[in-house]
Amino acid sequence: xxxxxxxxxxxxxxxxxxxxxxxxxxxxxxxxxxxxxxxxxxxxxxxxxxxxxxxxxxxxxxxxxxxxxxxxxxxxxxxxxxxxxxxxxxxxxxxxxxxxxxxxxxxxxxxxxxxxxxxxxxxxxxxxxxxxxxxxxxxxxxxxxxxxxxxxxxxxxxxxxxxxxxxxxxxxxxxxxxxxxxxxxxxxxxxxxxxxxxxxxxxxxxxxxxxxxxxxxxxxxxxxxxxxxxxxxxxxxxxxxxxxxxxxxxxxxxxxxxxxxxxxxxxxxxxxxxxxxxxxxxxxxxxxxxxxxxxxxxxxxxxxxxxxxxxxxxxxxxxxxxxxxxxxxxxxxxxxxx
Numbered sequence: 001x002x003x004x005x006x007x008x009x010x011x012x013x014x015x016x017x018x019x020x021x022x023x024x025x026x027x028x029x030x031x032x033x034x035x036x037x038x039x040x041x042x043x044x045x046x047x048x049x050x051x052x053x054x055x056x057x058x059x060x061x062x063x064x065x066x067x068x069x070x071x072x073x074x075x076x077x078x079x080x081x082x083x084x085x086x087x088x089x090x091x092x093x094x095x096x097x098x099x100x101x102x103x104x105x106x107x108x109x110x111x112x113x114x115x116x117x118x119x120x121x122x123x124x125x126x127x128x129x130x131x132x133x134x135x136x137x138x139x140x141x142x143x144x145x146x147x148x149x150x151x152x153x154x155x156x157x158x159x160x161x162x163x164x165x166x167x168x169x170x171x172x173x174x175x176x177x178x179x180x181x182x183x184x185x186x187x188x189x190x191x192x193x194x195x196x197x198x199x200x201x202x203x204x205x206x207x208x209x210x211x212x213x214x215x216x217x218x219x220x221x222x223x224x225x226x227x228x229x230x231x232x233x234x235x236x237x238x239x240x241x242x243x244x245x246x247x248x249x250x251x252x253x254x255x256x257x258x259x260x261x262x263x264x265x266x267x268x269x270x271x272x273x274x275x276x277x278x279x280x281x282x283x284x285x286x287x288x289x290x291x292x293x294x295x296x297x298x299x300x301x302x303x304x305x306x307x308x309x310x311x312x313x314x315x316x317x318x319x320x321x322x323x324x325x326x327x328x329x330x331x332x333x334x335x336x337x338x
Contacts, residue, residue: 149321
């Protein structure tokens, strides 16, 4: 979006809340994708959801007052998204929500609460799919709703072009052979990591695989595994979090993806990899309809069956757009506020 805004002659003031403070999970995105550094870094991290949201709300409000923007653009469904939209709405500044209309219909997810509130505060709702548009219509939101495709596809295409240019983006992980078949695992949602039974079931389900499994581990997940004293299957190789480009390189080499992440479900599809989702529902229902994704929850037998199944999948090149969401979104923003 930053480059698209610059190309359109718009001024962008980027605020980084600091919600994800690990270098490999935050700053590296700016470095690798050549995104301009944020003007403000609020360094708000740690604490409960309410504590983080409260601190962000006050800090963002002061920056909005200082900058006096024509609109505030928020992305996704994080606490940063909620705080930014609340601060702007209370100051009567129009809110633009990128990735609007996504629903899991699971109110136990903090992200679901964040996205629903943000959508109802927004003036312009930029959706990644027709399903998202329909979700908003069902909630009585129709004005300012536009399907622009998924902004993450823009980033994924850019990353794939970069990593396909050479071998240097694969991480160096001692004892792991990238030339052999392997699967990619990520696991970070509290509904899984905070539940001993779910974690034990997931790990037991992974034991049946004949392939190695690479597990770039979230710091919070590592802490929970240690606290619960869980045993990691022999086939699972834990490594530190990977940068965006390294993750893209690994994704291009793996056989299957096992995840509870929302974004990685889509990235797996774009990389033409079958996805096994460790959740009971997904926002990205199109991947299910295409047969490229399956919901296994935390059931060991379901995980085992999915790992060992043979998948014949025809992947579409334009699921969630054409990879040009950013310029389309900027055009819609300009037209909306003209």
